[in-house]
Amino acid sequence: MWQDYISTTRLGWAVGIILISLVARFLQRLHVQRSKVKGLPGPPHSYIWGHLRAMDVVLRKQPKRAAPQTFASFVQQEYNLGDYFYLDVWPAGDPILAILNTDIMHEITVANSLPKHPAVDKFLQNFGGPGNLVSSEGALWKKWRSAFNPGFSASHLMSLVPLMVDECDIFCNVLTKHAKNNDLFRMERATTSLTVDIIGRVVLDHELCSQKAPNELVDAFMKQVKWQEIGAQFNPIELIDWPLRYVMDRYIGKCIDERFATREGRGKSKAIIDLALEAYLKEVKGTSSDLSKVKGIDPEFRRAAVNNMKTFIFAGHDTTSSTICYAYYYLGKNPEMLARIRKEHDDVFGTDPSTAGSQIRESGHLLNKLDYTLAVTREVLRMQPPASTIRVGQKGFFVHDPETGEPLPTEGFMLWPVDVGLHRSSKYWPDPHVFRPERHLHGGKDDSSANFTSNSAWVAFSKGIRNCIGQELAIIETKVILAMTLRSFDFHPAFDELDKLQGDGSGYPSDSTGIQQQFGDEAYQIQLGTAKPREVFWINLPFLAMATPLFIIFLDLNFKQISKMQQLRRVEVWVVVKLINGVGLGMLYPSLSFALQAAVPNKNQAYGVSLFTFFRAAGQ
Ligand code: HEM
Numbered sequence: 001m002w003q004d005y006i007s008t009t010r011l012g013w014a015v016g017i018i019l020i021s022l023v024a025r026f027l028q029r030l031h032v033q034r035s036k037v038k039g040l041p042g043p044p045h046s047y048i049w050g051h052l053r054a055m056d057v058v059l060r061k062q063p064k065r066a067a068p069q070t071f072a073s074f075v076q077q078e079y080n081l082g083d084y085f086y087l088d089v090w091p092a093g094d095p096i097l098a099i100l101n102t103d104i105m106h107e108i109t110v111a112n113s114l115p116k117h118p119a120v121d122k123f124l125q126n127f128g129g130p131g132n133l134v135s136s137e138g139a140l141w142k143k144w145r146s147a148f149n150p151g152f153s154a155s156h157l158m159s160l161v162p163l164m165v166d167e168c169d170i171f172c173n174v175l176t177k178h179a180k181n182n183d184l185f186r187m188e189r190a191t192t193s194l195t196v197d198i199i200g201r202v203v204l205d206h207e208l209c210s211q212k213a214p215n216e217l218v219d220a221f222m223k224q225v226k227w228q229e230i231g232a233q234f235n236p237i238e239l240i241d242w243p244l245r246y247v248m249d250r251y252i253g254k255c256i257d258e259r260f261a262t263r264e265g266r267g268k269s270k271a272i273i274d275l276a277l278e279a280y281l282k283e284v285k286g287t288s289s290d291l292s293k294v295k296g297i298d299p300e301f302r303r304a305a306v307n308n309m310k311t312f313i314f315a316g317h318d319t320t321s322s323t324i325c326y327a328y329y330y331l332g333k334n335p336e337m338l339a340r341i342r343k344e345h346d347d348v349f350g351t352d353p354s355t356a357g358s359q360i361r362e363s364g365h366l367l368n369k370l371d372y373t374l375a376v377t378r379e380v381l382r383m384q385p386p387a388s389t390i391r392v393g394q395k396g397f398f399v400h401d402p403e404t405g406e407p408l409p410t411e412g413f414m415l416w417p418v419d420v421g422l423h424r425s426s427k428y429w430p431d432p433h434v435f436r437p438e439r440h441l442h443g444g445k446d447d448s449s450a451n452f453t454s455n456s457a458w459v460a461f462s463k464g465i466r467n468c469i470g471q472e473l474a475i476i477e478t479k480v481i482l483a484m485t486l487r488s489f490d491f492h493p494a495f496d497e498l499d500k501l502q503g504d505g506s507g508y509p510s511d512s513t514g515i516q517q518q519f520g521d522e523a524y525q526i527q528l529g530t531a532k533p534r535e536v537f538w539i540n541l542p543f544l545a546m547a548t549p550l551f552i553i554f555l556d557l558n559f560k561q562i563s564k565m566q567q568l569r570r571v572e573v574w575v576v577v578k579l580i581n582g583v584g585l586g587m588l589y590p591s592l593s594f595a596l597q598a599a600v601p602n603k604n605q606a607y608g609v610s611l612f613t614f615f616r617a618a619g620q
Contacts, residue, residue, distance in 0.1 A: 029090070036412055037088035037095050043079040050088035050095075054079065063515045065534065067525040069388055070518055072098045072418040073425075083425065084401075086413070094119070097393065097413045100421035102428070102456040103402040108415050109464035114391040116466070117414045126224040126245070127314035131304030133469070134311055144308060145469065147279035148272060151202075152469055156270045157476055160202055161364035164480045165357045167197045170211045171481070172357075175489055184494055184501065187328065188532060191481075192321040196221065198477060199316035203309055204255045205271035217251040220244045221314065225529040252309045253302065260297055272312050276305040312470075318529040319386040320474045324481055325533050326384045327376060328491040329523050330435045337376065337437060342487050344372045353487035360480055367479045375437035377478045381460035383435055383519075385419035386530040389462040419459050424519065428457035433519045495522045498535065510535065 034047050043054035058074045075098070076085065083101040094117075099105050108114045121128070121135035128135060133144045150156065171194040178185055193211045196218050200208035210218040223244050259273050266274070280301050284294055297305070331338040348369045349356040360366060393410025400407055424432045429439070440458075461468035468474075495512070502510045516534075518524035525531035 026091075033088060033090040033095060037086050040086040040409070041082065041084070042086040042088070043075060043081070045088060050090055052089055052092065055087070055089060061515065063518060063524055063534070065511070065526045066518055067527040067531040069418055069420050069527075069531055070525055072100060072416075072421040073519075076100060076421065083421075083427065084399075084408070094414045095412065097399075097408070097410065097415050098421065099399075099415065099417040100425055101402055102422065102459075104399045104408075105417035105422070105459065105463065106456070107399045108391050108410075109389060109417065109462060109466065112397070113464050113466055114394060114397070114410075114415065117390040117392040119414060120390055124311060124314075127221070128311040129303070129307035132307045132311040134315060143279065144304075147275050148308075148312075148469060151270045151272045151275050152473060153270070154472070157472055158364045160473070161367070161476065161480065162361045163201045164198055164477055165361040165484070167194055167201070167211070168481050168484045169357055170194075170197075172484060172488065174211060175485065179489060184497055186501070186504075186535070187491075188321060188325050191324045192222075192317060193218070194481070195317040195321040195324070195477070196313065199313050199320075202473065203272040203312045203316065204252070205259075205269065205273060206255055216247055217313075220247040220251075224248075225318070248310055249306050252306045256297070256302060256305055256309070273305075273309060276308060280305070314529070315468075316470050316473070318532075320477055322384065322386050322530065322532045323377065323380055323474070323478055326380045326523070327478065327482060329493055329533065330380060330383065331376065331486065332491040332493060334435055337435070338486070341372050341376055341482070344370060345483050345487055349483065353484075356487075357484050360483065364476075367476060367483070370479050370483065371441060372437065373479050373482050374475065375440040376482070377475060378440040378458065378460075379435060379437040382423045382429070382439075382458060383433075383521075384523075384525060384531070384533070385423055385460040386525075386532070388417060388419040388459075389466065391415040417459065420525075422457045422459050425457065428455060493523060495535070 034045075034050055037050065038045060043051050045051060046053060055071070055075065058071060058078050061078075062071065062074060075081065075087070076083070079085075084097065084099050084104055087096040087098055089096065099108075115137050116135050124132060124135055130136075131140060131144070133141065133148065136144065171190065174190050174193075177183075178190075190211075197208050197211050200206055200210075200217075208215045208218055256273060256277070260277055263274075263277060277297075280297060281294065283301070284298075331341065345353070345356065348366055349359050391414075393413040393415050395411045397410050398407035399410060399415075422428065426432050456463075461471040461474075495516070498510045498512045504510070516522055516524075523533045526534050
């Protein structure tokens with residue numbers, strides 16, 4: 001019986017020790033964190049609350065589900081701050097240096113490429129895993145980046161255009177069906193299926209066909225994105241999302257094995273999956289004289305290859321999908337710009353929109369003539385950038401106040417050049433909240449202060465050597481999709497009809513209560529994977545041109561529990577999660593260890609468990 005080993009008194013001691021050590025550790029960390037930020041530029045700071053209270057003042061004025069990357073601009077505005085400031089949000093997260101200044105961003109991304117913050121790896125844990133290109137560093141990152149670079153060469157990207165057209169043909173059919181029925185529907189579901197099918201072919205050279213029928217890999221990705229929404233990339237998620245990761249790993253692993261087995265019969269290929277295998281064969285070249293005799297892939301390499309494929313599929317569809325949604329949104333709201341982009345498409349492809357696809361398929365270079373379409377894409381990404389880079393500060397590394405040259409500490413800080421903040425700054429962009437693609441046209445004739453090529457405040461794909469490897473692919477893809485759809489359909493946001501989609505099984509709350517605007521837009525960003533349009537806004541789509549009718553797939557994910565959690569303010573969720581996770585688990589292991597030593601009379605038994613718990617504590 002357990003009572004023979006652990007007496008009530010000893011158990012009392014054990015619980016007491018855990019509680020005391022938790023409180024002591026909490027107070028010690030509180031002191032360290034608060035002292036670190038004290039006196040640095042930022043909102044009003046308190047020893048107990050840090051900047052949490054100041055943040056709360058700002059957050060209360062924002063939509064409750066707004067994406068965290070949108071907050072920096074409002075903090076700056078509320079407290080009349082300069083274009084960099086520190087935020088002490090512990091225990092909700094690490095202290096942050098919010099950077100809304102191009103010179104400081106340059107210091108950490110271009111002049112010095114500081115390592116990614118561990119939060120990037122955590123964010124990607126549902127989609128990435130060890131060795132992925134986005135969060136890895138040093139030699140490992142270099143190895144993978146140079147292995148994958150050829151997959152993004154200009155000539156290879158052009159060779160991918162026909163497959164983009166094929167997938168977009170299917171998308172047009174989906175839209176046609178909606179238009180014929182005059183449906184209200186969630187646009188982002190449709191654009192996500194389109195972009196994931198494209199990226200499936202680019203990365204795996206494999207047809208996922210999720211636009212036509214459910215696909216288990218795509219379903220697993222969609223469900224993982226949902227977990228992300230509640231900031232669930234904390235440790236316990238690993239306990240519950242493993243079946244999804246298993247599905248993803250098995251599916252992609254099978255693709256890798258098949259490609260490896262059939263490699264001899266294939267010519268040189270620049271599909272990302274083949275580039276990974278080429279990197280592997282290069283590695284084993286030193287150990288085997290005849291590569292055709294290499295029968296299998298080293299499990300560790302295979303694991304990293306799977307993680308990279310997952311990361312590419314995630315990074316390559318999620319961001320592009322929101323960009324397309326937002327392009328429809330802003331063009332729908334700005335008829336004169338819609339007319340201008342349509343005219344450009346008429347000028348380049350002739351007035352029959354149904355021939356655009358075949359012309360692009362035959363001559364991808366026609367896309368280079370779409371200057372205004374490119375300007376629209378860049379303006380969409382300025383207004384609604386889906387992602388930012390986050391770096392980690394270093395001991396002895398200082399950035400500098402651009403006016404005074406004063407050194408600013410970075411050690412222990414999350415360094416966050418906030419894309420939304422830079423893109424919405426009136427210092428860099430006249431009328432920053434106005435959608436005006438003309439700013440990006442060559443020569444900046446209409447808006448000389450904000451020509452894209454000269455404006456270092458346009459950071460949608462980040463800067464420096466860790467910039468987005470897929471940026472040209474994303475731009476080409478967006479051009480193809482806009483050129484093939486804009487003249488055939490009209491797009492209208494339908495937020496005022498949200499209640500009609502209540503309980504549609506999508507997992508979105510169809511929430512129209514409270515504040516529902518940011519920067520004057522109802523399609524504000526929420527965090528769902530990367531930052532996405534709220535409610536993946538849905539659109540009433542009057543039908544303009546005929547195309548082949550097809551069917552629509554609604555992904556039916558029932559996430560009632562998540563919806564319930566969405567009722568909480570984001571900061572509350574953070575605080576609860578981080579308290580449990582950061583403070584609780586971080587301290588639990590050593591406390592448990594001491595407690596076990598107190599509770600278990602047999603020191604040998606206690607020692608075994610302690611050793612284990614201390615190891616876990618060291619890994620925290
Ligand atoms: C509109 C579309 C896109 C946007 C706005 C975007 C944005 C970004 C940003 C901001 C980063 C830097 C992230 C960081 O430092 O943590 C990044 C990196 C990256 N992106 Fe994209 N991206 C887009 C499309 C794509 C596509 C289509 C792919 C793949 C085919 C892709 C793959 C990657 C990868 C692998 C990295 C990491 C690169 C490295 O560290 O070497 N992205 N992207």
